[in-house]
Amino acid sequence: xxxxxxxxxxxxxxxxxxxxxxxxxxxxxxxxxxxxxxxxxxxxxxxxxxxxxxxxxxxxxxxxxxxxxxxxxxxxxxxxxxxxxxxxxxxxxxxxxxxxxxxxxxxxxxxxxxxxxxxxxxxxxxxxxxxxxxxxxxxxxxxxxxxxxxxxxxxxxxxxxxxxxxxxxxxxxxxxxxxxxxxxxxxxxxxxxxxxxxxxxxxxxxxxxxxxxxxxxxxxxxxxxxxxxxxxxxxxxxxxxxxxxxxxxxxxxxxxxxxxxxxxxxxxxxxxxxxxxxxxxxxxxxxxxxxxxxxxxxxxxxxxxxxxxxxxxxxxxxxxxxxxxxxxxxxxxxxxxxxxxxxxxxxxxxxxxxxxxxxxxxxxxxxxxxxxxxxxxxxxxxxxxxxxxxxxxxxxxxxxxxxxxxxxxxxxxxxxxxxxxxxxxxxxxxxxxxxxxxxxxxxxxxxxxxxxxxxxxxxxxxxxxxxxxxxxxxxxxxxxxxxxxxxxxxxxxxxxxxxxxxxxxxxxxxxxxxxxxxxxxxxxxxxxxxxxxxxxxxxxxxxxxxxxxxxxxxxxxxxxxxxxxxxxxxxxxxxxxxxxxxxxxxxxxxxxxxxxxxxxxxxxxxxxxxxxxxxxxxxxxxxxxxxxxxxxxxxxxxxxxxxxxxxxxxxxxxxxxxxxxxxxxxxxxxxxxxxxxxxxxxxxxxxxxxxxxxxxxxxxxxxxxxxxx
Amino acid sequence: xxxxxxxxxxxxxxxxxxxxxxxxxxxxxxxxxxxxxxxxxxxxxxxxxxxxxxxxxxxxxxxx
Numbered sequence: 001x002x003x004x005x006x007x008x009x010x011x012x013x014x015x016x017x018x019x020x021x022x023x024x025x026x027x028x029x030x031x032x033x034x035x036x037x038x039x040x041x042x043x044x045x046x047x048x049x050x051x052x053x054x055x056x057x058x059x060x061x062x063x064x065x066x067x068x069x070x071x072x073x074x075x076x077x078x079x080x081x082x083x084x085x086x087x088x089x090x091x092x093x094x095x096x097x098x099x100x101x102x103x104x105x106x107x108x109x110x111x112x113x114x115x116x117x118x119x120x121x122x123x124x125x126x127x128x129x130x131x132x133x134x135x136x137x138x139x140x141x142x143x144x145x146x147x148x149x150x151x152x153x154x155x156x157x158x159x160x161x162x163x164x165x166x167x168x169x170x171x172x173x174x175x176x177x178x179x180x181x182x183x184x185x186x187x188x189x190x191x192x193x194x195x196x197x198x199x200x201x202x203x204x205x206x207x208x209x210x211x212x213x214x215x216x217x218x219x220x221x222x223x224x225x226x227x228x229x230x231x232x233x234x235x236x237x238x239x240x241x242x243x244x245x246x247x248x249x250x251x252x253x254x255x256x257x258x259x260x261x262x263x264x265x266x267x268x269x270x271x272x273x274x275x276x277x278x279x280x281x282x283x284x285x286x287x288x289x290x291x292x293x294x295x296x297x298x299x300x301x302x303x304x305x306x307x308x309x310x311x312x313x314x315x316x317x318x319x320x321x322x323x324x325x326x327x328x329x330x331x332x333x334x335x336x337x338x339x340x341x342x343x344x345x346x347x348x349x350x351x352x353x354x355x356x357x358x359x360x361x362x363x364x365x366x367x368x369x370x371x372x373x374x375x376x377x378x379x380x381x382x383x384x385x386x387x388x389x390x391x392x393x394x395x396x397x398x399x400x401x402x403x404x405x406x407x408x409x410x411x412x413x414x415x416x417x418x419x420x421x422x423x424x425x426x427x428x429x430x431x432x433x434x435x436x437x438x439x440x441x442x443x444x445x446x447x448x449x450x451x452x453x454x455x456x457x458x459x460x461x462x463x464x465x466x467x468x469x470x471x472x473x474x475x476x477x478x479x480x481x482x483x484x485x486x487x488x489x490x491x492x493x494x495x496x497x498x499x500x501x502x503x504x505x506x507x508x509x510x511x512x513x514x515x516x517x518x519x520x521x522x523x524x525x526x527x528x529x530x531x532x533x534x535x536x537x538x539x540x541x542x543x544x545x546x547x548x549x550x551x552x553x554x555x556x557x558x559x560x561x562x563x564x565x566x567x568x569x570x571x572x573x574x575x576x577x578x579x580x581x582x583x584x585x586x587x588x589x590x591x592x593x594x595x596x597x598x599x600x601x602x603x604x605x606x607x608x609x610x611x612x613x614x615x616x617x618x619x620x621x622x623x624x625x626x627x628x629x630x631x632x633x634x635x636x637x638x639x640x641x642x643x644x645x646x647x648x649x650x651x652x653x654x655x656x657x658x659x660x661x662x663x664x665x666x667x668x669x670x671x672x673x674x675x676x677x678x679x680x681x682x683x684x685x686x687x688x689x690x691x692x693x694x695x696x697x698x699x700x701x702x703x704x705x706x707x708x709x
Numbered sequence: 710x711x712x713x714x715x716x717x718x719x720x721x722x723x724x725x726x727x728x729x730x731x732x733x734x735x736x737x738x739x740x741x742x743x744x745x746x747x748x749x750x751x752x753x754x755x756x757x758x759x760x761x762x763x764x765x766x767x768x769x770x771x772x773x
Contacts, residue, residue, distance in 0.1 A: 079758075082758075083757060083758065153757070155753075155754060155757070157754060157757040157758060158754070159758070222758070223758045226755075226758045226759055227758055227759070230759070231759075232752075232755040232756050232758075232759060233755050233758075236751045236754050236755040237743050237746065237751060240739070240742075240743055240746075241739060241740070241743055244735070244739045245736060245739070248732060248735055248736075249732065252728065266724050266725060267724075269725060270724060270725055270728055273725065273728075273729065274728070274732075277732070504735070507731060508728075511724060511727070511728055511731075515724070
């Protein structure tokens with residue numbers, strides 16, 4: 001049999017590489033802008049399109065799906081072809097995949113600042129873009145499996161298993177978390193409400209970390225690290241064990257994002273148990289990576305690419321140890337909603353994803369351009385300012401998290417809160433926020449330096465768009481008579497492999513999600529909880545549009561420090577009409593679950609015009625456009641209909657008179673404001689927002705007063 | 710204040726125990742698979758990324 005000649009497609013690898021660099025700079029710049037806004041609110045230039053609430057999802061989406069996403073595709077398209085000794089299945093599909101993905105990113109960059117958002121974290125994009133993501137992801141899958149089917153290497157290396165698990169799990173996560181009912185082209189409501197929606201969102205959110213930021217990067221580590229160090233992986237058996245254990249365990253751990261919330265206790269305990277177990281497979285991967293370098297540590301001293309890999313793997317080890325620790329209820333009670341979590345996430349994102357991305361870029365670009373890296377010295381400078389950038393970013397923000405949490409939980413000897421004003425704790429940590437933005441600037445400078453270095457490298461070489469290779473075609477397979485290994489057989493059968501991986505992730509998902517989604521008694525109802533009025537519903541949509549949940553939570557945990565500060569702790573039954581839930585995950589400002597009735601309408605009006613009028617020193621931006629923009633009531637009927645379809649008990653035909661009720665309630669608020677010498681017509685957005693804010697927590701308060709009577 | 714969690718936990722013990730059992734059994738099955746892998750195959754697999762330009766993709770130690 002003669003070897004077959006074929007060509008690897010390097011052009012698609014190059015394209016994804018360039019996209020990685022460009023979107024990396026964009027995503028990190030947006031991150032830096034919002035970091036500055038936290039101590040200098042005017043950095044939003046006083047436009048509604050650049051406030052923290054709208055840019056924060058843009059930052060997370062750009063970094064996760066544009067920077068990391070493009071890097072995943074670059075790494076997969078490079079390594080898959082070589083591990084399978086075959087060109088990608090279809091150049092056309094590769095082309096559609098590339099441009100389709102960039103289209104999604106551009107659509108996100110336009111719609112998120114415009115305020116079109118579902119409010120599900122890391123899944124904020126509205127339904128038409130969700131459909132586009134599904135189509136492009138399926139195209140990627142067809143291209144990958146097509147390549148696997150026409151391969152010239154019978155056995156699938158461990159890196160490819162990680163790619164398959166990534167493909168199949170991200171597909172499941174994206175579809176389940178995006179089940180929403182469209183109201184218009186740019187607006188939809190999540191099908192699940194309250195605690196159910198929260199569980200689905202954090203099952204998704206946690207596993208987006210697992211299967212978008214972790215498994216594809218582990219796959220790339222298993223291919224690129226042996227190439228970089230020129231030695232095989234430390235233990236292939238360990239890679240198999242930690243692969244199966246990782247994908248099995250990760251899927252169960254989502255509820256650790258909802259500890260002390262109204263999620264059923266057993267689901268919280270399940271999340272904690274599996275989170276602790278997660279240390280083992282995560283560290284299996286880190287140890288396997290670091291020990292691959294055994295006997296090659298002298299290379300690490302000279303080779304900047306290996307330096308990036310070592311720091312990246314160490315960051316992975318730190319983040320995956322810290323994650324399980326943070327899921328312990330006592331630690332979580334202290335750390336959740338604070339900057340500690342932001343620090344934890346950035347150790348992973350900047351250290352693990354960022355540094356592995358840089359290492360792979362520095363390794364691939366010179367190779368496909370058949371040249372040397374333009375400047376090793378610049379790469380070395382990048383490594384050092386990148387590392388310093390991470391330290392300057394995370395250390396102040398850890399400090400900020402500890403400080404704020406301690407202050408918020410401190411009581412005087414008399415038993416009252418020592419810092420009853422939330423703002424007092426915020427002002428104390430502003431210097432840390434300044435230092436964090438210096439760390440971010442350093443890190444971003446390193447990336448810009450890398451971009452210059454790599455573009456000069458491309459300029460001095462020339463792209464080998466089609467790289468010649470040859471390999472023997474696969475002979476028809478005859479099963480050896482004495483083959484006993486199931487796993488060896490499995491590695492020859494990619495479709496069976498995918499189905500088993502799918503089953504593995506479905507077991508955990510099913511046990512975790514199904515009881516809460518289907519058993520009614522898991523969510524005790526509260527008789528006094530009523531659907532939102534049309535005006536409140538519109539106000540809630542404004543709250544979602546502005547991304548208020550980026551800074552304000554809506555769930556009070558059962559701690560004395562929280563019930564004293566905010567009011568009665570939250571109950572599952574309070575959220576049954578909340579499509580979507582708006583619990584948030586970070587308190588840059590105070591919780592708003594019990595905001596209703598705390599302040600008069602006039603206070604909210606003035607506070608939205610300029611928060612510093614009511615709270616001197618506040619870092620909240622002005623929302624003065626609420627005062628001048630007219631509320632769009634053209635969709636009220638459709639919104640009421642959609643909510644009714646989702647199970648909210650609005651009476652039949654109510655949509656026809658909803659706007660009449662809306663006007664009546666709005667007029668009441670406008671009249672009240674007029675009594676306080678505030679002249680505003682009742683059709684302005686501020687009226688709807690005030691109506692919503694004044695409703696928050698009122699059902700429970702009504703329940704209490706009814707019980708007392 | 711914490712009674713709602715404790716109450717829920719009692720009802721959910723079945724889920725916890727079942728989940729841990731499912732994982733344990735799964736883990737043991739994977740370990741048995743690993744135990745049965747032959748050394749030449751493991752070496753072949755772990756050398757795969759290093760053999761880009763190699764045309765020898767015909768690993769059949771069991772048939773020799």
